[in-house]
Amino acid sequence: KNQVEQSPQSLIILEGKNCTLQCNYTVSPFSNLRWYKQDTGRGPVSLTIMTFSENTKSNGRYTATLDADTKQSSLHITASQLSDSASYICVVNYPGGKLIFGQGTTLQVKP
Amino acid sequence: EAGVAQSPRYKIIEKRQSVAFWCNPISGHATLYWYQQILGQGPKLLIQFQNNGVVDDSQLPKDRFSAERLKGVDSTLKIQPAKLEDSAVYLCASSASGRNTGELFFGEGSRLTVL
Numbered sequence: 001k002n003q004v005e006q007s008p009q010s011l012i013i014l015e016g017k018n019c020t021l022q023c024n025y026t027v028s029p030f031s032n033l034r035w036y037k038q039d040t041g042r043g044p045v046s047l048t049i050m051t052f053s054e055n056t057k058s059n060g061r062y063t064a065t066l067d068a069d070t071k072q073s074s075l076h077i078t079a080s081q082l083s084d085s086a087s088y089i090c091v092v093n094y095p096g097g098k099l100i101f102g103q104g105t106t107l108q109v110k111p
Numbered sequence: 112e113a114g115v116a117q118s119p120r121y122k123i124i125e126k127r128q129s130v131a132f133w134c135n136p137i138s139g140h141a142t143l144y145w146y147q148q149i150l151g152q153g154p155k156l157l158i159q160f161q162n163n164g165v166v167d168d169s170q171l172p173k174d175r176f177s178a179e180r181l182k183g184v185d186s187t188l189k190i191q192p193a194k195l196e197d198s199a200v201y202l203c204a205s206s207a208s209g210r211n212t213g214e215l216f217f218g219e220g221s222r223l224t225v226l
Contacts, residue, residue, distance in 0.1 A: 034214070041219070041220075042219050042220070043115070043202055043204070043217025043218050043219050043220055044154070044202075044215075044217050045217070046214045046215070049214070089153050089154075091215075099156070099215075101153035101154050101155070102153050103151075103152050103153045104151075104152070104153050106151075
């Protein structure tokens with residue numbers, strides 16, 4: 001069964017600190033893996049996309065990594081800001097077009 | 112470019128009542144999705160349309176949920192009768208090239224509370 005599990009479920013950090021969110025998937029290969037950011041009361045917005053052959057992809061202070069051996073992706077946020085407070089959702093796109101969503105990690109950045 | 116539009120943003124109904132949500136995707140996007148997102152969980156696909164045809168409705172509770180996209184543009188999702196467990200945010204998303212490569216663009220969602 002294709003599954004995507006994210007950890008931690010929630011996280012609180014102080015403004016300016018770094019953090020790393022994890023996404024574990026069970027089945028490979030896949031077409032691509034995206035990280036979405038979902039602000040409270042809004043729809044998810046794509047942050048990064050990685051194909052199965054890529055190891056790292058950056059978007060400003062967000063850096064996604066992929067380890068095919070451990071079947072794990074990480075989203076690293078550098079120098080966090082209050083506006084980073086949101087839910088972060090990992091979505092794996094499998095051959096055949098099936099999208100599997102993780103349950104999300106809720107990040108709260110405190111001043 | 113206008114994003115995905117959804118309405119209403121909020122709806123409160125009593126159980127056994129009916130409700131309808133509307134979605135207008137990004138212009139030109141052939142693929143439209145309805146997701147259900149329960150608080151604290153990731154979105155769950157209810158139905159996917161490619162133009163006006165249904166691609167995947169395997170997780171749609173067809174005894175109470177229905178959706179249509181008659182002209183291949185905007186779409187409605189209906190729940191009748193509603194149950195308490197239907198309380199959730201209903202997200203509409205669209206993409207230009209289908210699920211294989213395309214990014215999903217989400218609306219802001221319609222939050223349903225069933226009392």
